[in-house]
Amino acid sequence: MKKPLIICSTLLIETSPQSLPLGAACIAAAIKNYPELKDNVEVHLTDASLEEKSSVTELIDVLFQDYVPDFFLASVYVWNRNLLSEIALEIKKKYPSCITLCGGPEVTANPFSFEDTFDYITTGPGEEVVPDLICKLLNGQRSELQKILHAAPQKKEVLNLVSPYLDGTLDPSRYGGALWELARGCPFKCSYCFESKGESKISYFSMERIQAELELFARKKIPQVFVLDPTYNADKKRALEILNLISKKTPDTFYYFEARAEFIDRELARAFTKIPCALQFGLQSADENVLRLVHRGFNKKVFVKNIGVLNQEGAVFGFDLIYGLPGDTFKGFKQSMDFALNLYPNNLETFCLSVLPGTVLYDEAEKLNLYYEKEAPYHVLYTDKYSKEDLKSSSELSKSCTLFYNIGRAVPWFISFVRTFNEQPHKFLQKFEKWYEKVYKKSILTCKFCSDDDYFDVQKMQLAFLKDLCHEKHFDNVYKVIEDIVILNGAFSVNSSTGRSQKVQLKYHPDDLLSEYSLDPVFFVKNARPYRCTVLIQNGDYKLVKN
Numbered sequence: 001m002k003k004p005l006i007i008c009s010t011l012l013i014e015t016s017p018q019s020l021p022l023g024a025a026c027i028a029a030a031i032k033n034y035p036e037l038k039d040n041v042e043v044h045l046t047d048a049s050l051e052e053k054s055s056v057t058e059l060i061d062v063l064f065q066d067y068v069p070d071f072f073l074a075s076v077y078v079w080n081r082n083l084l085s086e087i088a089l090e091i092k093k094k095y096p097s098c099i100t101l102c103g104g105p106e107v108t109a110n111p112f113s114f115e116d117t118f119d120y121i122t123t124g125p126g127e128e129v130v131p132d133l134i135c136k137l138l139n140g141q142r143s144e145l146q147k148i149l150h151a152a153p154q155k156k157e158v159l160n161l162v163s164p165y166l167d168g169t170l171d172p173s174r175y176g177g178a179l180w181e182l183a184r185g186c187p188f189k190c191s192y193c194f195e196s197k198g199e200s201k202i203s204y205f206s207m208e209r210i211q212a213e214l215e216l217f218a219r220k221k222i223p224q225v226f227v228l229d230p231t232y233n234a235d236k237k238r239a240l241e242i243l244n245l246i247s248k249k250t251p252d253t254f255y256y257f258e259a260r261a262e263f264i265d266r267e268l269a270r271a272f273t274k275i276p277c278a279l280q281f282g283l284q285s286a287d288e289n290v291l292r293l294v295h296r297g298f299n300k301k302v303f304v305k306n307i308g309v310l311n312q313e314g315a316v317f318g319f320d321l322i323y324g325l326p327g328d329t330f331k332g333f334k335q336s337m338d339f340a341l342n343l344y345p346n347n348l349e350t351f352c353l354s355v356l357p358g359t360v361l362y363d364e365a366e367k368l369n370l371y372y373e374k375e376a377p378y379h380v381l382y383t384d385k386y387s388k389e390d391l392k393s394s395s396e397l398s399k400s401c402t403l404f405y406n407i408g409r410a411v412p413w414f415i416s417f418v419r420t421f422n423e424q425p426h427k428f429l430q431k432f433e434k435w436y437e438k439v440y441k442k443s444i445l446t447c448k449f450c451s452d453d454d455y456f457d458v459q460k461m462q463l464a465f466l467k468d469l470c471h472e473k474h475f476d477n478v479y480k481v482i483e484d485i486v487i488l489n490g491a492f493s494v495n496s497s498t499g500r501s502q503k504v505q506l507k508y509h510p511d512d513l514l515s516e517y518s519l520d521p522v523f524f525v526k527n528a529r530p531y532r533c534t535v536l537i538q539n540g541d542y543k544l545v546k547n
Helices: 022-032 056-064 081-094 105-109 129-138 207-219 236-249 266-272 288-293 300-313 330-341 360-364 388-407 414-420 425-440 452-472 476-498 521-527
Strands: 005-012 042-049 071-075 099-103 120-123 148-150 178-181 203-205 224-228 254-259 277-284 317-323 347-352 370-372 380-383 502-506 533-538 541-545
Touching: 005 022, 005 056, 005 081, 022 042, 022 071, 022 129, 042 056, 056 081, 071 081, 071 129, 081 099, 099 105, 099 129, 105 120, 120 129, 129 148, 207 236, 236 266, 266 300, 277 300, 317 330, 317 388, 330 347, 330 388, 330 414, 330 425, 347 388, 380 388, 388 425, 388 452, 414 425, 414 521, 425 452, 452 476, 476 502, 476 521, 476 533
Parallel strands: 005 042, 005 071, 071 099, 099 120, 120 148, 178 224, 224 254, 254 277, 277 317, 317 347
Antiparallel strands: 370 380, 502 533, 533 541
16 A cells, blocks of 8 residues: 655755755654654655746656655745745645645744645644644544644753654755754844744753764765854853864864854863864844844953954854844944954854844834835835935945955955055945946946855955055055965965865065064065065965976
């Protein structure tokens, strides 16, 4: 007798290690290991990427993989809700007997908006409610079921859920990396986040599961892992224990963590430097009054002090900023950007505020004078203090920062150049933005450079801009050292991130260019002796070579 076929699926925003179907995989693993279903159903995990820009019919073909399922389960997020809703309606036309279910953050936030597109809707963690629902449907209890089912919050100290990695449901090597869930819940209640109404109690996965997953990552030689724990260092003892396990089990894997700066101390900072990793801090704004409006605590002095410890220890870290927050202004956003860049982050990610259904911010939007898109991605359109024009200007400044600073790997020299030209960081980036528009005859928002693979093209753009800026400031003689600093640091960065050796030609000796004197290019060019040379960079070090 043919077993009922269940497809657990989602649409990914892109093909990358940061975008794999972990939510759908967790549900698939829960169904496969549910006692009443374990030997009685067939479960497939499928996905498709939005990068493919396929039609709804083509996407159904990809997700169904030549099968006609009895159940289609969709994991829904902001970026895929519209397409998945279209797919669910088309499935009902083509396969009337197929039962469609949906869950995920977007469904939990606003379940009633899916009543016309899916047969059943589940909110909250689905590992228990979804298998139970399928059992009842297979047992002919459909008439007894409600259309919307709410999962109980997971309040356990230690979560005892099946790992989709360990049971073979999800193969991280297929995606070139892994999303690694260590905990659920968050002790903070930031208004713009889904966790603002979630559990303040953190539930952790067991250390036995964590160790077993690390051993799997090691066997499969997974190159990078994105850690899904919004406050990784909330429990210092546990954070240090996991870092120690990582250093022993997967010393060659690169990890990405989200952390809180107020919980950083020297012991933790030093531990992070013992493994290949980067930390990301949700700064969001440098204005304590703005952050207070979204229920986010911030102590600027503590933040600066602890980030200073990370810099002293040589840790790699970045910040997130949000523009369009209630109470904020374009001027305030620029000041936040200046504050952040002056702390030498490895990257600065900037986002337009999304007023997500299901959050406290969504409930308080009218009181806070927030006007936003009613459809995903729910971006703020304007506020009482942030005009549409200011939001557009913020978007342009954000793109300028992403292009010049992030993709351009500018952290080693950016602030010293800004000071050389007697600018503020945001004004320097605005100059680059205007230069781009003048040279390329189009808005910087249309620029297609979007990844580290484009670095050398961006470097050429940086150098052309810096040369023009030197000419404008009557620093033409300074450009030759600025060019060397950009080229040499870029070569080191590429060698570090890719492992590929780099050969560059310089006008000054690398010892001088890497010294503290290069922090003042005007002083440097007056006092350093030119030294034309070719430099080979390998394994993070360099040597002079003959041409």
